[in-house]
Amino acid sequence: MKVAKSLNGQSIAIIGLGASGKAAARLAFEKGGEVYVSEMRTDKEACHGASQLRNIGIEVELGPHVEERIASAGTVVISPGIPHDTGIVRKLADNGISTISEPEFAFRFFEGPLIAVTGTNGKTTTAMLITQLLKEDGQDVALGGNVGGGMAPPASELALVENVPSWYVLELSSFQLSGVVDLKPTIGVFTNLAPDHLDRYDSVGAYYRDKGNIFVNADEQSCWVLNGGDYELASLAQDVPGERFYFSRSxxxxxxxxxxxxxxxxxxxxxxxSLIGVDAIPLLGKHNVENVLAAALTAKLAGASSRSISDGIGKFSGLPHRTEKVVQHNEITWVNDSKATNVTATISGIESFDENLLVLLGGQDKGEDFSRLIESLKANNSKALVFGESGNRLHDQLKADVRVRYIPGSFEDVIEFARGWADPGDTVLLSPACPSFDMFANYQERGDYFCQLVMKFVEVTDD
Known part of the structure; x- marks a missing residue:
C-alpha cells in the first residue's frame, strides 16, 4: 500500500469527539482535508473539545448526527467508543457507505514498519514492554493506539510525528480492528483470546471475528507472534499466511x-x-511471564540485541491497576488488579498467586459466565466478596463451591468488610472480572479509589 501524503480536495467525516476522534480530525486537517466532526454529546467536555477543533478551522457539530452531511464525505472515520450497531452507523451501512476505524485512518500515513498488538488480555503491558525493549536497544519507537490512561496517544498523533520512527507500535482493540481495510502489521502480536465485551457484541463469534481482522491483510511476508497455548487463537489463525513464532511458558x-x-x-x-531469570522479572503474576515472553520474542524479531532485551525487562516497572501491589500491613497484602474487567483476566490474576486469596469481584454485568472462576478460586483456597450490579449473579453462580459474601452497599463498605474478613497471610486481590461503569467512570478510577481506601485504613490502624 502506498503511504498517503495529502488529503487536498478530499472530505473526511469523523464520528465521535473522544481522544481518537480529535486526533483523527487534526491529522485529516493537517493533511489538507476538509474535515467535519459529528458528536452526539453536548456536555461540557464535548463543548470544550469542539471549541479546540473549531479554533483551528475544523467544522464540528454537536447533537443529533446529520446522516446526509456525514454520508457526503469521501471517508468516514468512526471513533472506537461508537458501537457499530448504533443508529448512524447502521444507516450508513444500509446505504452502502463504508466506515473505517481511527487506527486504520492513521496507518495510511505511517512511513515505517508497524508492530500491532492485540488480544483479550495483556495488550497494554505487552505493547509497552516491546516499546521499552526496543528503546533500550537504541531504536526510535512511536507507541500509541488503545493504550489509554494517558500513557500513549491515539494512533493518529503518531502519523504527525516529525521524524519517522524505526517502529510504530500500536495496541489495537476489537473495536478498532472492526474498521480495518488496509492496515497490515509487519509484526502482529496476539496475546490470547477469550470471550469479552459481550455487552457490545451479540455473540462471542462476532467478537472473535473483529479480533481476527488483524490478519485480514496477511501475506507470506507477515510475521505473527502467537500464544502457543491458546486453542481458541490457534483456531482463529489456522489458515492465516505468514511466518509464525510462538510464546509459551513451556x-x-x-x-x-x-x-x-x-x-x-x-x-x-x-x-x-537465555535472557533473564523469572525471579528477576519485576512484575507480579504468571500471566506477566507470558507478556514478557511475547515482548522478548517480538523485540528479537525487530532486531534488538539479547543484552538490550534482558536489561529492558529488568528495568520495566509495570503498569498501574495490573496486579499492582499496594501495601502489606498486619501480614495482609493488598493488590490492585482493577484492569481485570473480564473473567479470563481475573482467572489470570488469581492463578498468579500461590497464597490464600480474598478476591473482590463485581461491577457492571456484561453477561459473562462467572462459573468459570470456580476452578481457580477453589485451587487457591480463595474467598470472594462480590459487589455492584453483578453482585447477585456472582453470588448465585459461586455460592455452591466457594466461600462468598455479597456486600450490597458502597465500595467503601466492600473494602471495610474485606479488612475484617482477611486473615493474616492472605492477599486481598481486587480483580473484579467486570467493567467499572456501575460505580466508577473507568477502571482507573476504581483502582485509584481502592488504593486510597486501603491506605486510609492502614493509616487509621497505625494511629
Missing amino acids: SAGSQAAYLDGDMVTVKLAESQS
Whole structure:
C-alpha cells in the first residue's frame, strides 16, 4: 500500500469527539482535508473539545448526527467508543457507505514498519514492554493506539510525528480492528483470546471475528507472534499466511520464546538466547511471564540485541491497576488488579498467586459466565466478596463451591468488610472480572479509589 501524503480536495467525516476522534480530525486537517466532526454529546467536555477543533478551522457539530452531511464525505472515520450497531452507523451501512476505524485512518500515513498488538488480555503491558525493549536497544519507537490512561496517544498523533520512527507500535482493540481495510502489521502480536465485551457484541463469534481482522491483510511476508497455548487463537489463525513464532511458558517449537527451567529463552533459526531469570522479572503474576515472553520474542524479531532485551525487562516497572501491589500491613497484602474487567483476566490474576486469596469481584454485568472462576478460586483456597450490579449473579453462580459474601452497599463498605474478613497471610486481590461503569467512570478510577481506601485504613490502624 502506498503511504498517503495529502488529503487536498478530499472530505473526511469523523464520528465521535473522544481522544481518537480529535486526533483523527487534526491529522485529516493537517493533511489538507476538509474535515467535519459529528458528536452526539453536548456536555461540557464535548463543548470544550469542539471549541479546540473549531479554533483551528475544523467544522464540528454537536447533537443529533446529520446522516446526509456525514454520508457526503469521501471517508468516514468512526471513533472506537461508537458501537457499530448504533443508529448512524447502521444507516450508513444500509446505504452502502463504508466506515473505517481511527487506527486504520492513521496507518495510511505511517512511513515505517508497524508492530500491532492485540488480544483479550495483556495488550497494554505487552505493547509497552516491546516499546521499552526496543528503546533500550537504541531504536526510535512511536507507541500509541488503545493504550489509554494517558500513557500513549491515539494512533493518529503518531502519523504527525516529525521524524519517522524505526517502529510504530500500536495496541489495537476489537473495536478498532472492526474498521480495518488496509492496515497490515509487519509484526502482529496476539496475546490470547477469550470471550469479552459481550455487552457490545451479540455473540462471542462476532467478537472473535473483529479480533481476527488483524490478519485480514496477511501475506507470506507477515510475521505473527502467537500464544502457543491458546486453542481458541490457534483456531482463529489456522489458515492465516505468514511466518509464525510462538510464546509459551513451556517449550513452544523451533522458533519460539519459552521458559528453559527458570530462564526466559528465545530460540530462532539462527540462535538461542537465555535472557533473564523469572525471579528477576519485576512484575507480579504468571500471566506477566507470558507478556514478557511475547515482548522478548517480538523485540528479537525487530532486531534488538539479547543484552538490550534482558536489561529492558529488568528495568520495566509495570503498569498501574495490573496486579499492582499496594501495601502489606498486619501480614495482609493488598493488590490492585482493577484492569481485570473480564473473567479470563481475573482467572489470570488469581492463578498468579500461590497464597490464600480474598478476591473482590463485581461491577457492571456484561453477561459473562462467572462459573468459570470456580476452578481457580477453589485451587487457591480463595474467598470472594462480590459487589455492584453483578453482585447477585456472582453470588448465585459461586455460592455452591466457594466461600462468598455479597456486600450490597458502597465500595467503601466492600473494602471495610474485606479488612475484617482477611486473615493474616492472605492477599486481598481486587480483580473484579467486570467493567467499572456501575460505580466508577473507568477502571482507573476504581483502582485509584481502592488504593486510597486501603491506605486510609492502614493509616487509621497505625494511629
